[in-house]
Amino acid sequence: MKIFIDFDDVILNTKKFKEDLFGVFSAYGISREEYENSYYDPNDKQPIKTHDIEDQIRRLRKNNFFDEKSLRKDLENFFTKNTSHYVFSDVFDFAASHKNDEMCVLTFGNKVFQEKKITNSKIREHIANIIITDKKKAAALKEKLGNKKFLPGEKFFFIDDRTEQLRNVKQEFPDIITIFIKRPEGRFQEMTKNEYCDFEVHNLREAEEIIKSLTK
Numbered sequence: 001m002k003i004f005i006d007f008d009d010v011i012l013n014t015k016k017f018k019e020d021l022f023g024v025f026s027a028y029g030i031s032r033e034e035y036e037n038s039y040y041d042p043n044d045k046q047p048i049k050t051h052d053i054e055d056q057i058r059r060l061r062k063n064n065f066f067d068e069k070s071l072r073k074d075l076e077n078f079f080t081k082n083t084s085h086y087v088f089s090d091v092f093d094f095a096a097s098h099k100n101d102e103m104c105v106l107t108f109g110n111k112v113f114q115e116k117k118i119t120n121s122k123i124r125e126h127i128a129n130i131i132i133t134d135k136k137k138a139a140a141l142k143e144k145l146g147n148k149k150f151l152p153g154e155k156f157f158f159i160d161d162r163t164e165q166l167r168n169v170k171q172e173f174p175d176i177i178t179i180f181i182k183r184p185e186g187r188f189q190e191m192t193k194n195e196y197c198d199f200e201v202h203n204l205r206e207a208e209e210i211i212k213s214l215t216k
């Protein structure tokens with residue numbers, strides 16, 4: 001069995017993480033509106049955007065005066081402290097149930113920023129394999145799997161909270177079982193299950209039930 005699982009809003013409570021990151025900016029007089037408006041590059045036309053903190057600081061600097069050196073120090077502290085408390089509690093049981101399976105975190109985003117988030121979340125202690133990509137996930141999967149033959153009857157799961165990613169992967173790999181996870185704590189409540197999602201779950205306990213029922 002192979003399981004590829006997304007990071008943001010699936011493993012990490014990214015909504016809470018992003019909220020606390022706002023707290024750092026807010027101490028420097030940045031309003032919520034300014035924070036939200038500067039979070040992504042307004043010229044980034046990708047359907048799923050990547051966040052780059054350096055670019056965000058640059059954008060904020062245009063209209064704001066703040067002690068940049070001090071802000072950077074506070075951000076560095078925020079990013080280097082242990083952020084494992086943002087990891088959803090059901091991740092640990094899920095990872096433990098699959099310690100003998102091929103499990104890999106497949107996450108999309110800015111590589112530097114994502115690497116920091118992942119390292120400080122301590123998730124590597126539970127899931128050793130991590131792929132960070134700034135390309136489509138299907139492309140990253142192709143790269144990872146290459147021409148590797150699947151064992152007959154081997155099940156392959158892909159768990160994500162973004163329907164574009166699920167669609168993209170399902171189109172490239174029709175045999176992959178796609179699980180759309182919509183946590184109540186997730187940032188994208190407007191997303192709805194489509195024909196490319198084989199299942200919809202609300203947490204990893206429900207995902208585990210599906211995996212179990214399909215692999216016994």
Ligand SMILES: [Mg+2]
Binds near residue numbers: 008161
């Ligand atoms: Mg996600």
